[in-house]
Amino acid sequence: MSRAKGNLAEDKAATFLRHNDFRIVARNFYTRFGEIDIIAMKKDVLHFVEVKSGSSFEPIYAITPKKLERILKSAHVYLNATQSNQNYCIDALLVRGENCELVENITF
Secondary structure, eight states: OOHHHHHHHHHHHHHHHHHTTTTEEEEEEEEEEEEEEEEEEEEEEEEEEEEEEESOOOGGOOHHHHHHEEEEEHHHHHHHTTTOOOOOEEEEEEEETTEEEEEOOTOO
């Protein structure tokens, strides 16, 4: 996926999250392990959101165990950097055209 398509999907994802009572804390948080697309807060829980889009395949399958491990390591870097002891979860936000679907707690 091109960076432009990725940015468009992330913009749609951020709008979707805002409309569903999330507060965007950060976008494109980079660490040596990788990037977290969106960090958002809802009801005292920090959500580390991986945005995936696609129309010719099921986008959630692009989140491999290795990718999930990198997201988790990056989340820990964020928590340490902000000295946060906040409850958190790792989510996937799937963008298919104009439709968005949030899959919470993908680590379970």
